Amino acid sequence: MRFLITGGAGFVGSHLAEELLSQGHKVSVVDDLSTGSIENIEHLKSNPDFKYVIDTVNNVNLSAELVDGADRIFHLAAAVGVKLIVESPVRTIETNIRCTEIILNLAAKKKKPVFVASTSEVYGKSTTFPFREDDDLVMGATTKGRWSYACSKAIDEFLALAYYREKGLPTVVGRLFNTVGPRQTGQYGMVVPTFVQQGLAGKPITVYGDGEQRRCFGHVKDVVRAIAGLLQTDATWGNVYNLGNPEEISILDLARKIRELTGGKSEIVHVSYDQAYEVGFEDMTRRVPGIEKIGAAIGWKPQHDLNKILGDVIAFYRARV
Numbered sequence: 001m002r003f004l005i006t007g008g009a010g011f012v013g014s015h016l017a018e019e020l021l022s023q024g025h026k027v028s029v030v031d032d033l034s035t036g037s038i039e040n041i042e043h044l045k046s047n048p049d050f051k052y053v054i055d056t057v058n059n060v061n062l063s064a065e066l067v068d069g070a071d072r073i074f075h076l077a078a079a080v081g082v083k084l085i086v087e088s089p090v091r092t093i094e095t096n097i098r099c100t101e102i103i104l105n106l107a108a109k110k111k112k113p114v115f116v117a118s119t120s121e122v123y124g125k126s127t128t129f130p131f132r133e134d135d136d137l138v139m140g141a142t143t144k145g146r147w148s149y150a151c152s153k154a155i156d157e158f159l160a161l162a163y164y165r166e167k168g169l170p171t172v173v174g175r176l177f178n179t180v181g182p183r184q185t186g187q188y189g190m191v192v193p194t195f196v197q198q199g200l201a202g203k204p205i206t207v208y209g210d211g212e213q214r215r216c217f218g219h220v221k222d223v224v225r226a227i228a229g230l231l232q233t234d235a236t237w238g239n240v241y242n243l244g245n246p247e248e249i250s251i252l253d254l255a256r257k258i259r260e261l262t263g264g265k266s267e268i269v270h271v272s273y274d275q276a277y278e279v280g281f282e283d284m285t286r287r288v289p290g291i292e293k294i295g296a297a298i299g300w301k302p303q304h305d306l307n308k309i310l311g312d313v314i315a316f317y318r319a320r321v
């Protein structure tokens with residue numbers, strides 16, 4: 001099959017390209033390199049089944065051509081990272097909604113199936129754990145910038161489902177929980193690469209707040225296997241799926257673990273949320289994926305635990321210094 005990946009030079013997109021190529025498919029990638037990087041796809045350029053274009057999905061003529069040339073589309077292009085989102089809310093809202101509109105509209109003309117990447121952020125402040133796909137979403141006030149990301153992604157989900165119901169376009173939505181692995185940069189605030197780089201450099205490891213907030217981390221290799229699987233069956237159309245690993249850890253314990261694994265020299269310091277993000281920033285205290293639905297649909301479950309994930313990320317950064 002010929003797959004198009006928007007945001008294909010990003011961290012998740014580039015691993016997805018690798019996964020699809022390894023399954024024997026042809027892959028085209030479009031990416032404006034706003035948060036992606038050429039380095040992520042450098043090793044794929046010599047593969048005759050791989051093509052890439054550096055441009056934005058907002059270039060509708062180009063997107064039309066790329067959608068026409070594909071059998072199915074993975075729409076991953078979006079603003080990512082809480083830090084970036086807090087700093088550039090206009091770009092976040094506009095990119096997330098406009099690009100999804102463009103891709104769904106173009107795909108609908110020829111009924112090309114589309115996977116739309118969403119996020120566990122949409123669950124907001126919900127406290128019913130684990131999160132299930134049809135749970136209520138609990139957003140914070142519009143005066144708190146963080147929630148603009150969750151709302152923009154929730155609109156993307158509504159759009160994808162509306163195209164399915166109203167226009168008969170096969171769509172499927174995946175809510176990605178914290179996804180980590182080699183090639184992820186700490187530049188946009190993500191905690192694992194940030195802690196690993198701090199630990200390897202013997203610098204202080206910066207835990208935001210008291211560190212009692214908990215997260216579940218999925219290996220990018222597991223996550224892209226799930227994404228690829230969701231678009232290769234018609235049993236998933238019109239549905240939303242959580243994609244993540246339910247193994248949970250507090251951020252303080254994560255900092256301790258990474259300090260151990262990276263040489264033990266770093267001090268662990270606490271930084272207030274106000275200082276780290278913006279005044280009044282609201283964090284999510286827990287976020288646990290219920291993964292029964294995707295298990296039942298495509299037989300997927302994660303194969304890599306947190307130790308494997310951290311080992312892979314540390315090896316990646318060790319090789320770079």
Ligand code: UDP
Pocket residue numbers: 081082083178189190191192194195206207208209213215251283284
């Ligand atoms: N975090 C931290 N120190 C950092 C970066 C992040 O303590 O240097 C915390 C952050 O406040 C959150 C968790 O780690 O509670 C995960 O952050 P990330 O940005 O990776 O993803 P999020 O779950 O917020 O989308």
